Amino acid sequence: MRIVITGGAGFLASRLARALLARGSLTDARGESREIRDLVLVDVVPATISDRRVSVVTGDLAEPALIERVVTDDTDSIFHLAAVVSGQAEAEFDIGMRVNLDATRALLERCRKLPRPPKFVFTSSLAVFGGALPDPVPDDAVLTPQTSYGTQKAIGELLVYDMTRKGYIDGRSLRLPTVTVRPGKPNKAASSFASGIIREPLSGVDAICPVARDTRVWVTSPNAVVANLIVGHEAPATKFAHTRSINVPGILVGVGEMVDALRRIAGDAVADRVKWQLDPAIDRIVQTWPARFAPVLGPALGMQADSDVESIIRQYVEDERPQG
Amino acid sequence: MRIVITGGAGFLASRLARALLARGSLTDARGESREIRDLVLVDVVPATISDRRVSVVTGDLAEPALIERVVTDDTDSIFHLAAVVSGQAEAEFDIGMRVNLDATRALLERCRKLPRPPKFVFTSSLAVFGGALPDPVPDDAVLTPQTSYGTQKAIGELLVYDMTRKGYIDGRSLRLPTVTVRPGKPNKAASSFASGIIREPLSGVDAICPVARDTRVWVTSPNAVVANLIVGHEAPATKFAHTRSINVPGILVGVGEMVDALRRIAGDAVADRVKWQLDPAIDRIVQTWPARFAPVLGPALGMQADSDVESIIRQYVEDERPQG
Numbered sequence: 001m002r003i004v005i006t007g008g009a010g011f012l013a014s015r016l017a018r019a020l021l022a023r024g025s026l027t028d029a030r031g032e033s034r035e036i037r038d039l040v041l042v043d044v045v046p047a048t049i050s051d052r053r054v055s056v057v058t059g060d061l062a063e064p065a066l067i068e069r070v071v072t073d074d075t076d077s078i079f080h081l082a083a084v085v086s087g088q089a090e091a092e093f094d095i096g097m098r099v100n101l102d103a104t105r106a107l108l109e110r111c112r113k114l115p116r117p118p119k120f121v122f123t124s125s126l127a128v129f130g131g132a133l134p135d136p137v138p139d140d141a142v143l144t145p146q147t148s149y150g151t152q153k154a155i156g157e158l159l160v161y162d163m164t165r166k167g168y169i170d171g172r173s174l175r176l177p178t179v180t181v182r183p184g185k186p187n188k189a190a191s192s193f194a195s196g197i198i199r200e201p202l203s204g205v206d207a208i209c210p211v212a213r214d215t216r217v218w219v220t221s222p223n224a225v226v227a228n229l230i231v232g233h234e235a236p237a238t239k240f241a242h243t244r245s246i247n248v249p250g251i252l253v254g255v256g257e258m259v260d261a262l263r264r265i266a267g268d269a270v271a272d273r274v275k276w277q278l279d280p281a282i283d284r285i286v287q288t289w290p291a292r293f294a295p296v297l298g299p300a301l302g303m304q305a306d307s308d309v310e311s312i313i314r315q316y317v318e319d320e321r322p323q324g
Numbered sequence: 325m326r327i328v329i330t331g332g333a334g335f336l337a338s339r340l341a342r343a344l345l346a347r348g349s350l351t352d353a354r355g356e357s358r359e360i361r362d363l364v365l366v367d368v369v370p371a372t373i374s375d376r377r378v379s380v381v382t383g384d385l386a387e388p389a390l391i392e393r394v395v396t397d398d399t400d401s402i403f404h405l406a407a408v409v410s411g412q413a414e415a416e417f418d419i420g421m422r423v424n425l426d427a428t429r430a431l432l433e434r435c436r437k438l439p440r441p442p443k444f445v446f447t448s449s450l451a452v453f454g455g456a457l458p459d460p461v462p463d464d465a466v467l468t469p470q471t472s473y474g475t476q477k478a479i480g481e482l483l484v485y486d487m488t489r490k491g492y493i494d495g496r497s498l499r500l501p502t503v504t505v506r507p508g509k510p511n512k513a514a515s516s517f518a519s520g521i522i523r524e525p526l527s528g529v530d531a532i533c534p535v536a537r538d539t540r541v542w543v544t545s546p547n548a549v550v551a552n553l554i555v556g557h558e559a560p561a562t563k564f565a566h567t568r569s570i571n572v573p574g575i576l577v578g579v580g581e582m583v584d585a586l587r588r589i590a591g592d593a594v595a596d597r598v599k600w601q602l603d604p605a606i607d608r609i610v611q612t613w614p615a616r617f618a619p620v621l622g623p624a625l626g627m628q629a630d631s632d633v634e635s636i637i638r639q640y641v642e643d644e645r646p647q648g
Binding site for chain 2: 154
């Protein structure tokens, strides 16, 4: 079995790749369990996983020639994680459209040409929602994104579903909660603070929180979301009806509660490194996202949420700071 | 004021053009009433309206050079009616994507470059809905199109809203009911029968009805929908919240009832020219469309539905067969 992961050098993709390699097999679009023999990680920067089954490709997914080279005729599954994040897509409209819309479409068009329709896991986002919504948000809530990123993800979902319906691919669109705690540096995602306010203080660095303490966010740990990406891939096609979109389970947490949990785990000196300084541009984007969901399909497929925010923070401490 | 109508040689566009010329003025994006001095009708075949204010352009909207030539810097409003219809978009996926998605996007991108953001009226469709829906369908129902045409229209709506939110255009997406009675020949729209079963028998020709008698459809007359397109253009931007999409009012009617009304108006000999012969491909598409809506925003803006199906048929007889 040959699997392609786009955005393959990213944090989630690396975690997913390691989980797939450890697992050793996946179910293909015909429902057969197959051994993973080739795992291709494609990104603008090289991925750094070393395993005899892994090949690393660098290049721009918006270039059709690259897609042609990466998505070969024997490709069985694609995890499409590459994206321009929310803050950047809002600030730089053309770049967002090019990567989030054009590259996604080019990838889907390539899949359509394969001799066997592949499985296609598209990482969508809770940013497809916005505006006046029921609380909690049901699986079948209307898509009224209030950001360009959310718009581009919603369009991707529509294309994934239509091409699935036409039999070109076996697609699944997973609307991921905000992933925390991400290691590394802050990025241009409007949700970047949700990792920064935990990660930076634990590293002895001050972190600016650009939204108010009472802002609520729908979050997931990296471990939970990677497990749920695999559940999404494995789910039988028969479990879906008039859409291939899934609200991935998360937990509802206030930003202030996150810092309180950090305080309980790491003490006052660490938690006090969080500085509250509202950033109107980021706050506007975050406020358009609903915070509480009532997912039904995701849990029915076997997706799970984290138990609480403390366990999410402890997961980060254990995973990323083994020397701590 | 300069107005562009795409699909300008089509039946609805011709009706809309005549209504605009008779009206003489429209409200621009800054809320000012302006005299209509230039009305540009662009289509793959030449429009045939003769008026000193009208210019006719022929060409393929999917060609950026044509868009550049037609949407000049002094353009105030665009009515984007050009589309590949539902049956063709389902049978010929690439053509549907090219016209319904790529040309719409190219047009929006051109509008974004204008010195003043223009008004942009996008003709969407009830085909953006499908699957399991409440009956009646509320304005904020989820978009789960079950056809490629509906998918492409839903994507157009998302782009129109996002570009409006960004301030690039002042957009409005009108989800039109099935328009009946259209004059002329049958086309590749799955809904073509809704006109054919009235038009053909009145012309002494047999008509095949490809769906069952008890199929219900959400319909509008040409006069009502042209009036509603103008209402949609004129609506102040302040009347919209988290979307620019409007479910345009229509009436719910059974296909059998349409033929019964034809029988009352034109007699048994005419009505008996309707032959019931199920076409599974057309029936599948039509069955994905919900039939009953509960529009709130449209009527609040001043949009109106027809009173009943008999008045719709009589409108056709009066408009199109003056010699009858």
